[in-house]
Amino acid sequence: MKIYGIKNCNTVKKALDWLKENNVGFEFHDFKKEGVSLEKLQDWSSKVGYEKLLNKQGLTWKQLDAETKATIIGEKEALQLLSAKNSMIKRPVLEFENGLVLGFQEEMYQRLFLRH
Template sequence: MTVYGIKNCNTVKTALDWLKKHNIEFEFHDYKTKGITDARLKDWSKQVGWESLVNKRGTTWRQLDEVTQAGVKNESSAVALMKEKTSVIKRPLIEHDGKVLALGFDEQEYKKVFKK
């Protein structure tokens, strides 16, 4: 299982702490240091929708100019933005065997997904 995110993100920290507390093994993939591929972003988009992957409530999105924000209107434009500005990807994203298990952190959802 791989947890994708940014190590200094509070939501990611909360999720990682929850996983550790429940003895759930995972690898951590930091977008900032390891990047992310177009193929992976497209695969996630197919699974959860590109609209779910783009965090429009985050600081990175709010700091984008209106033209850039308005230009994100399909999977292709969303993937290009997420590849360029990985901080705009909703996080954490948890993947196992190519399947997205969770996006963001919701303790009740994690309890269901991880049967805790």
């Protein structure tokens, strides 16, 4: 299992802390240090849709000029933008054998990893 994100993001920190506290093994991939390939973004988009990958609530999106935002008319443009500005990817991205989860919700992680 691999978790993608930015180390100083509070939501990513919460997810990493939860995984550690619950002894769930993972590999961490830091967007800022390692980037994310267009191929990986295309794979994720095929699973959850590019609309969910693009975090329009974040500061990076809000700081974009209107002209740039207007160019995001489909998957191709969105993924190119996410590739160039990976801090706009909804995070963390949890990639595992049976799927992909965006964001951190403790209840979801419990359902995935703590089968009582």
